[in-house]
Amino acid sequence: MSTDRFTQRANDLRRAVARLVEACEQPFNSFVRDSAIQRFEFCWELAWKTLKLRLEVVGIDALTPRDVFQASLQNGLIHDGNLWSDAQKMRNLTSHTYDELLAQKVYEFLLESGQGIFKQLAVDVAQWQTETP
Template sequence: MDEMKEIRWKQRFENFEKSFKLLEKYASMSISTELERAGIIQFFETTFELAWKLLKDYLEAEGLVAKSPRESIKQAFQAEIIEDGHLWMEALSKRSLTTHTYDQELAEKLVVEIQEQFLPILK
């Protein structure tokens, strides 16, 4: 394993872990206001972005090449680094949707999905 690439994924993991802990902490609370929903969604976007980049860095350190979030998730699933590749792809789709659209009903539904589905796979 290339030492520089190993250092990169380990540094990325530290950042991911900090972001995940914040997401986990606040997603476990009762969320009722628009500001709270927006905060959870933002934590999710940041954590998910770090997650796929962590997968990419780790795969590269192992000698595999992944250039996109989709490729990184597919390769990580094939290498058995993650489970439930379909749910990871769903999370990727939702993360992409949230960055381009804001709709209160969508936000309320997404917060529930984050709490019940996406948080467990990121853990």
């Protein structure tokens, strides 16, 4: 794993998580909801790609987001497998955000628990950056 590549990905993830949290803290309206969902999609993509790089450090080559999250759980990089599984389901629903009910379901997930897993991952990634690979 390139340290520069991991650092860039980690910084991008940290910024994306901050923007997700910012969106989730705003008073509700459909624009805020849609913004939060878009930021969730950014976080999701950056999360699995950052975890993929971290897994490469221990010699694990996971190719798909699903494989990356399973391997990350098995290797202690993430901790709440059920919540990450829920996040994956929500991410799959975001391709249907034109459906108001589905968009609201994803938004409520983000407010209740979804943003928390990304916040924790950002903290963990910052810690990994201080460790020698």
